[in-house]
Amino acid sequence: MESFSTQIKNIFSKSKTDRVYVLGKGSSLGKIAKSRLEDGVVININDSERYYAGDIALVHSLWAYQSIKDNGFKAGCYISDKQMPESINSLQVPYSPDTYETTESYLFSAHGDELFISDFLFLSAIRLGVVMAKELNKKLDIYFLGFDFGSDSNTTLIQDFSGHSQQFRDAVLRTQEDTFIRIKSYIEAEVPSINLIHVGRKPYSDISIGLFNQGNFIDFVEHKSNNELYLSVKDKILAGIPMIVAELTNNHIGDEKRLRTMIRMAKDEGADIIKVQRRDVNTFYSEAELMRPYISPFGNTLGHYRRAVELTDDLFKVLIDECRKNEIFWFTSVLDKNSYDYILQYNLPLIKLPSTISNHRNYLKHVAETFDGDIVVSTGFTDKEYEDFVLNQFTSNNRLLYLLQCTSSYPAPPDACNIAVIRHYSEIRHERFPNIIPGYSSHDVGALASQMAISAGALMIEKHVKLGNLDWVHFDSVALDISKGELKSFIEEVRKAAVICGEKEKKIHIKEHHKYVPNKMNN
Known part of the structure; x- marks a missing residue:
């Protein structure tokens, strides 16, 4: 079997971009156009390969292993702390438990270049991204797709096989989301080798699903000017839309x-x-109006509020x-x-x-x-x-x-x-x-x-x-x-x-039909 270093280089040699797509299991993943995943390296978390089988899958829980096994081991390579069947292309790495005391410096410094599996597998995916960037000597853009951090029936794309209660899953997902936000902030400030990009509709998302599907990746396409966009809006309005x-x-x-x-x-x-x-706050309002009581996080007057939110x-x-x-x-x-x-x-x-x-x-x-x-x-x-x-x-x-x-x-x-x-x-x-x-x-x-x-x-x-x-x-x-x-x-x-x-002009609509077709012989 090839060394993992060689496998990484081979995987990226087939990739058309320096983008890495990490796939979770939130329902938003189902809105991602699969064709958009074909130009980069795809990392599956747990059994997200049931939606789209990627190049590398990160596996920790036994339920995820069983789900993947039932699905037929579709990913190209598996990284796990568990021993996989000999017939499967896999790499066994140490397990590093997540604790409240786990810090960013521990995550990105104490392990050196070592790969590891953690309870929160998106941390392992980030770690893998750092290792791959160093191995390839290039900066990687890592997109997180399907990370909705919600577990009800409306936000889970793939059936949950963990057996955990809804209450437990919700608590875990809240903790995961808090950790993701913290790590994302840390990477932006301290880890120059990767860009971590969340795709979705969260306050911390970097790009919407719609724009991702259009191929409008951050700063990688030429966008229309505001005036050009207005011309498009204007044309639609004049066309009656x-x-x-x-x-x-x-x-x-x-x-x-x-x-x-x-x-x-x-x-x-x-x-x-x-x-x-x-509005020009200082001239739009009188001094008396600006001094009027108004409670907000910015102070206790209307002036405090208005100046802060302009x-x-x-x-x-x-x-x-x-x-x-x-x-x-x-x-x-x-x-x-x-x-x-x-x-x-x-x-x-x-x-x-x-x-x-x-x-x-x-x-x-x-x-x-x-x-x-x-x-x-x-x-x-x-x-x-x-x-x-x-x-x-x-x-x-x-x-x-x-x-x-x-x-x-x-x-x-x-x-x-x-x-x-x-x-x-x-x-x-x-x-x-x-x-x-x-x-x-x-x-x-x-x-x-x-x-x-x-x-x-x-x-x-x-x-x-x-x-x-x-x-x-x-x-x-x-x-x-x-x-x-x-x-x-x-x-x-x-x-x-x-x-x-519809339209103002009265005409026979294509969807119209008579319940009874008249007998032409009687016309």
């Missing part, structure tokens, strides 16, 4: 990782556009970078002139003037006169007079004017949604202003009002999103929690409404 805007408001709370996660997850859940907000120069760079990587268009609400002047540096093809500033007429006129791009206007807390003002100010050139029906109530009750206004905007579009795009800014609960908005002609649906509950964040109560898949469900329902609406 409704676009969904994920409104982040300030739910990123000024945190880079949280902002990246929200962008990535919103795209993965089906959003077409990301929207943020920009996007800084650095966070705008993060926003641009993450939207570029995920190929999703972004734009922003601009609430004051200082913010408008600031945002011009980004050459945005679209900005929004929200309901909040509908009485700031001089500022709105200034934007109408100086901005060359398309504009979104929400009409919450306004009436016919504001509609006339907007139509007069923003339809004088060839721009698109997205006119969004909105009810400034959080949440908006059903009798306040006034979806019929969207039908009115559609009539204005067809009768007077063809560049108007009707839409709906949803502050209601559920998807029904947005579905009805689609039937009334809405081509842009805006919905607030959040990442978990933060009761001290404005509008958190009406936001959809992307960590629970609420945005995905909402978008699916809205898309369903668009399908049901």
